[in-house]
Amino acid sequence: MDRKRMESLGKKRSVIRELFEYGNKRKAEIGDENVFDFSIGNPNAPVPKAVEEELVRLLTERNPVEIHGYTSAPGSAAARSAIADDLNRRFGTDFGAEHLYLTCGAAASLTISFSALVEEGGEVIIFTPCFPEYRVYIETAGGKPVAVPCREEDFQIDFERLESALNEKTSAVIINSPNNPSGAVLSEESIIRLSEILSEAERRFGKRIFLISDEPYREIVYDGIKVPFVTKYYRDTVVCYSYSKSLSLPGERVGYILVSPEIDGWKDVYAAVCGAGRALGYICTPSVFQHMLTSCAGLTADLSVYAKNRELLYGALTEMGFSAVRPDGAFYLFVKSPEANAAAFSERAKKYELLLVPSDDFGLSGYVRISYCVSENQIRRSLPAFRKLAEEYFK
Amino acid sequence: MDRKRMESLGKKRSVIRELFEYGNKRKAEIGDENVFDFSIGNPNAPVPKAVEEELVRLLTERNPVEIHGYTSAPGSAAARSAIADDLNRRFGTDFGAEHLYLTCGAAASLTISFSALVEEGGEVIIFTPCFPEYRVYIETAGGKPVAVPCREEDFQIDFERLESALNEKTSAVIINSPNNPSGAVLSEESIIRLSEILSEAERRFGKRIFLISDEPYREIVYDGIKVPFVTKYYRDTVVCYSYSKSLSLPGERVGYILVSPEIDGWKDVYAAVCGAGRALGYICTPSVFQHMLTSCAGLTADLSVYAKNRELLYGALTEMGFSAVRPDGAFYLFVKSPEANAAAFSERAKKYELLLVPSDDFGLSGYVRISYCVSENQIRRSLPAFRKLAEEYFK
Numbered sequence: 001m002d003r004k005r006m007e008s009l010g011k012k013r014s015v016i017r018e019l020f021e022y023g024n025k026r027k028a029e030i031g032d033e034n035v036f037d038f039s040i041g042n043p044n045a046p047v048p049k050a051v052e053e054e055l056v057r058l059l060t061e062r063n064p065v066e067i068h069g070y071t072s073a074p075g076s077a078a079a080r081s082a083i084a085d086d087l088n089r090r091f092g093t094d095f096g097a098e099h100l101y102l103t104c105g106a107a108a109s110l111t112i113s114f115s116a117l118v119e120e121g122g123e124v125i126i127f128t129p130c131f132p133e134y135r136v137y138i139e140t141a142g143g144k145p146v147a148v149p150c151r152e153e154d155f156q157i158d159f160e161r162l163e164s165a166l167n168e169k170t171s172a173v174i175i176n177s178p179n180n181p182s183g184a185v186l187s188e189e190s191i192i193r194l195s196e197i198l199s200e201a202e203r204r205f206g207k208r209i210f211l212i213s214d215e216p217y218r219e220i221v222y223d224g225i226k227v228p229f230v231t232k233y234y235r236d237t238v239v240c241y242s243y244s245k246s247l248s249l250p251g252e253r254v255g256y257i258l259v260s261p262e263i264d265g266w267k268d269v270y271a272a273v274c275g276a277g278r279a280l281g282y283i284c285t286p287s288v289f290q291h292m293l294t295s296c297a298g299l300t301a302d303l304s305v306y307a308k309n310r311e312l313l314y315g316a317l318t319e320m321g322f323s324a325v326r327p328d329g330a331f332y333l334f335v336k337s338p339e340a341n342a343a344a345f346s347e348r349a350k351k352y353e354l355l356l357v358p359s360d361d362f363g364l365s366g367y368v369r370i371s372y373c374v375s376e377n378q379i380r381r382s383l384p385a386f387r388k389l390a391e392e393y394f395k
Numbered sequence: 396m397d398r399k400r401m402e403s404l405g406k407k408r409s410v411i412r413e414l415f416e417y418g419n420k421r422k423a424e425i426g427d428e429n430v431f432d433f434s435i436g437n438p439n440a441p442v443p444k445a446v447e448e449e450l451v452r453l454l455t456e457r458n459p460v461e462i463h464g465y466t467s468a469p470g471s472a473a474a475r476s477a478i479a480d481d482l483n484r485r486f487g488t489d490f491g492a493e494h495l496y497l498t499c500g501a502a503a504s505l506t507i508s509f510s511a512l513v514e515e516g517g518e519v520i521i522f523t524p525c526f527p528e529y530r531v532y533i534e535t536a537g538g539k540p541v542a543v544p545c546r547e548e549d550f551q552i553d554f555e556r557l558e559s560a561l562n563e564k565t566s567a568v569i570i571n572s573p574n575n576p577s578g579a580v581l582s583e584e585s586i587i588r589l590s591e592i593l594s595e596a597e598r599r600f601g602k603r604i605f606l607i608s609d610e611p612y613r614e615i616v617y618d619g620i621k622v623p624f625v626t627k628y629y630r631d632t633v634v635c636y637s638y639s640k641s642l643s644l645p646g647e648r649v650g651y652i653l654v655s656p657e658i659d660g661w662k663d664v665y666a667a668v669c670g671a672g673r674a675l676g677y678i679c680t681p682s683v684f685q686h687m688l689t690s691c692a693g694l695t696a697d698l699s700v701y702a703k704n705r706e707l708l709y710g711a712l713t714e715m716g717f718s719a720v721r722p723d724g725a726f727y728l729f730v731k732s733p734e735a736n737a738a739a740f741s742e743r744a745k746k747y748e749l750l751l752v753p754s755d756d757f758g759l760s761g762y763v764r765i766s767y768c769v770s771e772n773q774i775r776r777s778l779p780a781f782r783k784l785a786e787e788y789f790k
Contacts, residue, residue, distance in 0.1 A: 001510040001536045001671065007663055010670030040465070047459045059451055064442045068644045070435070104499055104648065104677070111676030115396040133673075140674045141396045249463045251682025253499065253648075268402055275405030276396065278528075279535045281506030282499070286681045287646025 005139075014132055015361045016040060019346075023355045030353070036382035038370040039355045043248040043331070045301040045373070051247055054292045067291055071284045073274060075102025075256070079290045082297040083256065089298070091229040099261055101273050102285040104253035106216045106242035107133065108277075113238055113257055114141035114172070115276035116269065117210045122171030127157055128363030129334070131180050131214075143171060147363050155184035155325055155334075159193060166201045172210040173198060177227060178217040181362050181369040182334045183327020185221060188228045195234035208236050216242040216255070217330040219300045222307055225328045231260040238269070243293075245331075248301045254289045306331045309372040309379055316383050317370075321394030331373040334359070337366050338393035348392065352385035400534075409527055410756045411435060414741075418750045425748070431777035433765040434750045438643040438726070440696040440768070446642055449687045462686055466679045468669060470497030470651070474685045477692040478651065484693070486624040494656055496668050497680040499648035501611045501637035502528065503672075508633055508652055509536035509567075510671035511664065512605045517566030522552055523758030524729070526575050526609075538566060542758050550579035550720055550729075554588060561596045567605040568593060572622060573612040576757050576764040577729045578722020580616060583623045590629035603631055611637040611650070612725040614695045617702055620723045626655040633664070638688075640726075643696045649684045701726045704767040707774050715782055716789035726768040729754070732761050733788035743787065747780035 013021075019039040027035045058067050074080065080097035087095050103109045110133075118124055120142040126134050128147045138145045148161045162173075175194070177186040186194075194211070202209050213230040218241070221227055231237045242255035259270045284290070313333055314326055324335040335356070337345040342358040346368055349356045359367035372379065408416075414434040422430045453462050469475065475492035482490050498504045505528070513519055515537040521529050523542045533540045543556045557568075570589070572581040581589075589606070597604050608625040613636070616622055626632045637650035654665045679685070708728055709721055719730040730751070732740040737753040741763055744751045754762035767774065 001513070001515070001674070003511065003514060003667055006511050006667040006670035006674060008670060009673050010666035010668065042460070042464045044460050047463060052454055052459065056451055056454055059447055059454075064447065064643065065437070065439050068442060068646050069437045070645045107676040107678045111674075116398065116401050118396070119398060120396070136674055137676060140676075248459065250465050251463050251679055251685075253678065253681050271405035272398055272401040273405065275401035275403060278404050279396070279401060279506075279531055280675050281502040281532060281535075283502045283648065284646055286648050286684075289681075290646075 009136065016132075016357050019355050019357055022350075026353065033381070035353045035355065036378060036385055037355045038372070038374065039357050040371060043245050043250060043301070043373045044375065045248050045303050045305050047248045048296070048299045048301055050299055051292060051296050054296055055288060058288055058291050062291075067288055069287065071287055071290055073277060073282075073284055074100065075285050076290045076294065079293040079297070082294050086298040087258075091232070093229065093231060095258065095261065099259050099266070099270070101257045101259070101270065101277065102290060103255045103257055103277070104282060104285055105244060105250075105255045106214065106240060107137070108253070108282055109240035109242065109255045109257050110134070110214060111137045111140060111280060112273055112276045112282065113212055113240055114138050114143060115280065116272035117212070117238065118143035118171040121169065123167070123169045124171060125162065125165055125173040126363070127175060129155075129181050129359060129367070130176060130363055132361040132363075134174060149364065150182070150184070153325070155179065155182040156186065156190050157194060159197060162194075163197060166197070166209075168205045168207070170201065170205070170209055172212055174212040174214055175230075176214040178220060178329025180217065180330055181332045181357075181359065182325065183330045183332050184325065185225050185227055185328040188226070191228045191230060191233050198234060198236075202236070211237045212240060213237060214240045216245050219246045220303055220306055220331060221329040222310060223328065227329065231258070231262060235260065235262040235264075237262070246300045247296075249289070252286060252289055254285055254293070305376065306373060308376055309374070312376065312379050313370065313372050317386060320387055320390035322390060331371060333370040333372060334367050335370060337368055340366065342366050342368055349389055352389050354382060354385050354389060404531065411527075411752050414750050414752055417745075421748065428776070430748045430750065431773060431780055432750045433767070433769065434752050435766060438640050438645060438696070438768045439770060440643050440698050440700050442643045443691070443694045443696055445694055446687060446691050449691055450683060453683055453686050457686070462683050464682065466682055466685055468672060468677075468679055469495065470680050471685045471689065474688040474692070477689050481693040482653075486627070488624065488626060490653065490656065494654050494661070494665070496652045496654070496665065496672065497685060498650045498652055498672070499677060499680055500639060500645075500650045501609065501635060502532070503648070503677060504635035504637065504650045504652050505529070505609060506532045506535060506675060507668055507671045507677065508607055508635055509533050509538060510675065511667035512607070512633065513538035513566040516564070518562070518564045519566060520557065520560055520568040521758070522570060524550075524576050524754060524762070525571060525758055527756040527758075529569060544759065545577070545579070548720070550574065550577040551581065551585050552589060554592060557589075558592060561592070561604075563600045563602070565596065565600070565604055567607055569607040569609055570625075571609040573615060573724025575612065575725055576727045576752075576754065577720065578725045578727050579720065580620050580622055580723040583621065586623045586625060586628050593629060593631075597631070606632045607635060608632060609635045611640050614641045615698055615701055615726060616724040617705060618723065622724065626653070626657060630655065630657040630659075632657070641695045644684070647681060647684055649680055649688070700771070701768060703771055704769070704774055707771065708765065708767050711778050712781060715785035717785060726766060728765040728767060729762050730765060732763055735761065737761050737763055744784055747784050749777060749780050749784060
C-alpha cells in the first residue's frame with residue numbers, strides 16, 4: 001500500500017460526503033426540517049418488523065456465545081443455505097451454501113471481489129456514470145479502471161464503446177443495475193448482448209473476463225420491471241450483494257458474494273474470494289445479523305415509500321422544467337443540470353437549502369443526483385424550493 | 396493484489412482452523428461433550444447483561460433509521476467520545492473522539508493500521524511467538540514481516556535481538572500484550588526499554604518508527620498485574636483494540652484504532668488510517684454496536700471465569716509433568732511439547748480427543764497452545780485425558 005495514497009484518500013472527501021457534512025452543519029444552524037438533504041442514500045423504508053423481532057429474539061432467547069461467537073469466514077452455513085434457497089426460489093437458480101461468501105456489506109463485497117478476480121495491472125471496465133468508489137477498490141486490487149460512458153438517452157450500455165474498450169488486459173467488467181446514480185435498469189436485451197460480447201472477447205483474447213454484477217438495489221424496481229439474474233446469462237459471473245437497501249440496514253454491514261457455479265473452476269475462484277477477504281482483514285459478517293438471515297433471508301422492507309417518492313419527485317421536477325431519465329430502479333433521480341457546470345448548479349441550489357450532488361465524481365459531468373430515500377414530507381416541503389430554483393433557469 | 400496469493404490464502408487453512416474443523420467433525424461423530432476442544436479462542440465469559448439490554452433497547456425503542464443507518468466512517472462521535480472518556484478515566488490520558496477510528500474488529504484495526512503506517516517494502520518487526528495473521532496483513536500492506544524471537548524463559552522481548560533487527564527499512568514494530576499465544580504481559584520495564592530503543596533508532600535512522608500496540612486482551616490480566624498504556628511511554632504509538640474478548644462479542648466485529656495525539660503530525664496519520672479503511676472497503680463499524688458503546692464503553696464481561704480456568708488448568712497440567720510459563724494475561728496456556736515435534740504431540744493428543752494447536756504457525760516450534768476460554772466443566776472433564784497423554788511421556 002502506498003501511505004501517501006492512504007493519506008490522500010483520507011483527506012480528499014468525496015463530494016457526496018462534503019455535501020452531507022455541509023448539510024449536517026446547516027441543519028444545526030436552521031433546523032433539520034428546513035434543510036432539504038437529498039445527498040446521501042440512507043434508506044428510510046422501515047426495517048421489516050420480522051427482522052427487528054428476530055434480532056431481539058436472538059439476543060434474548062439464544063445462547064450469547066453462539067449468537068455473538070465467531071462463525072466460519074464465509075459465514076454460517078445455515079444463513080448461506082437460507083440465502084441460496086431464497087435466490088433459487090425467486091430466480092429458478094440452483095445455488096447452494098458453498099457458492100456464497102457472506103461479507104461486511106457491498107463495499108467489502110466489491111473490494112474482495114476485485115482483489116480476488118483482477119490481475120495485477122488488469123483493466124476493469126466501469127460504465128459511467130457509476131458509484132465513485134469503484135475506482136478506489138479497483139486500484140486497491142492493483143487494477144486499472146477503464147470508463148465506458150453509457151448512452152445518455154437511457155443510461156443503457158453503449159456497446160460500440162464497450163467493444164472498443166475490451167482488450168487483452170481486461171480482467172473484468174462491472175455492472176450495477178438498478179443503477180446508482182442514474183436509476184437505470186439494464187434490460188434483458190442489454191444483458192444478453194453484453195454476455196455475447198464478453199464471451200466473444202474471452203474467445204478472442206484467450207482468457208477469462210469476469211462479469212461482476214453489483215446489485216444492492218436489486219429489489220428496488222418500479223412498474224413491474226424485471227431485473228435479469230445475471231448468472232443465467234453469462235457464465236463467468238460473480239454477484240455482489242448487500243442488505244443495506246433491501247432491509248434498510250446500511251450501517252450494519254451485511255452482504256455477500258455469490259460465485260457462479262457455472263464458472264469453470266469456480267472452487268478456485270471461491271478460494272480466491274476467501275483469501276482476499278482474509279488478506280483485507282475480514283473475519284466474518286456481524287454474527288447476530290448472520291443468524292437473523294437464517295430465518296429472514298427472503299424478506300424485503302416495504303419499498304413502496306420509494307415508489308411514491310419517485311412519482312412525486314419525478315412528476316413535480318419535470319413539470320417545473322427539469323429533465324431526467326425516468327428511473328426504473330434504485331432511489332436516485334439523475335437530473336440534467338440546467339447550466340453546463342453542475343457544481344455551480346449545486347451551489348445555487350444550496351441557496352434554497354437544497355442539497356443535490358453534482359455528478360462529476362460519478363464519471364459524467366452535467367447532472368445532479370437526488371436521493372429520494374427520504375420522507376414524503378421532505379419531498380413535499382422541498383417543492384417550493386425546487387420551484388424557486390427552476391425559476392432561475394426556466395422563466 | 397496477486398490473484399494467486401488470494402487463492403493460496405483461501406486454500407491454505409491455518410492449523411488453528413484445521414483443528415477447529417476436525418473438532419467439529421469429531422463432535423458430530425462422538426458428541427460435543429466428548430471432544431476437548433482447546434483450539435479456538437472463542438470467548439465464553441458472559442456478555443454483560445447491560446450490553447444485551449442496551450442492544451435490545453436500541454432495537455425496540457429507538458428510530459431504526461438512526462440505529463441502523465450509516466455513521467461517518469470513523470464512527471459515531473458520541474461512541475468515540477464515550478470510548479475516549481473511558482480510556483482517560485482508566486489510564487489518565489487525554490484522548491478525544493478525534494483520535495479514535497472505529498473498526499470492524501481487531502483484524503480490521505490491524506490491516507488498516509499496517510496499510511496506513513507501513514511504507515512499500517518497509518519492514519515490520521513482529522515478536523514471536525505471535526498471532527499468525529500479522530504476516531498476512533503486513534504483506535497486504537506491501538510490507539515485510541521480520542520475526543524477532545522472544546526470550547523463551549518468560550516470553551518478554553529479547554532486546555539484543557530487537558536491536559539487531561532494527562534498520563533503516565523498519566517502518567513499525569508490533570507488540571501484543573497480553574499475548575496470544577503465550578499469555579505473557581510485557582512489563583513496564585520492557586515497555587520503557589522498548590521505547591528507549593525505538594526512540595534511539597528513530598534518531599539513528601532519521602525516520603519515524605511506529606509502535607503498534609495490539610491489545611484485544613488488555614482487560615484479561617491476573618494477579619493484579621498492570622498492563623502499561625503504551626501511548627504514555629512512546630510517542631509514535633498507534634493502538635489497535637477490539638471488543639471481541641472484553642465484551643465477548645467476537646463475531647460482531649467491533650473495535651478501534653487510536654492514533655496517539657503525541658505523534659508529530661498525528662492528523663496526517665489519522666487521515667491515512669481513514670484512507671486505508673476506505674481503500675480496504677470498510678464503511679463503518681456495525682452501527683447498532685456503535686450506539687451500544689455510547690453507553691457501554693466502560694463495561695467489561697465478568698472475566699473471573701478465565702482466572703478460575705487458568706488456575707485449574709495450569710495447576711493440573713504442571714502437576715502432571717507438563718511445563719509452561721504461567722500466563723499473566725489472555726486465555727491461552729502455551730505448553731512445551733514433551734517431544735521435539737509439536738505437530739506429532741498434537742496428533743497424539745487427538746487420540747484422547749484433546750485438540751491442542753501446535754505452535755509452528757505462531758513462529759516458534761515446540762509448543763502447543765491451549766485456549767482456556769471454555770467452560771470449567773470442559774476443563775475438569777479433560778483432565779483424565781491429559782493425564783493419559785502425560786503418561787505417554789512422563790512415567
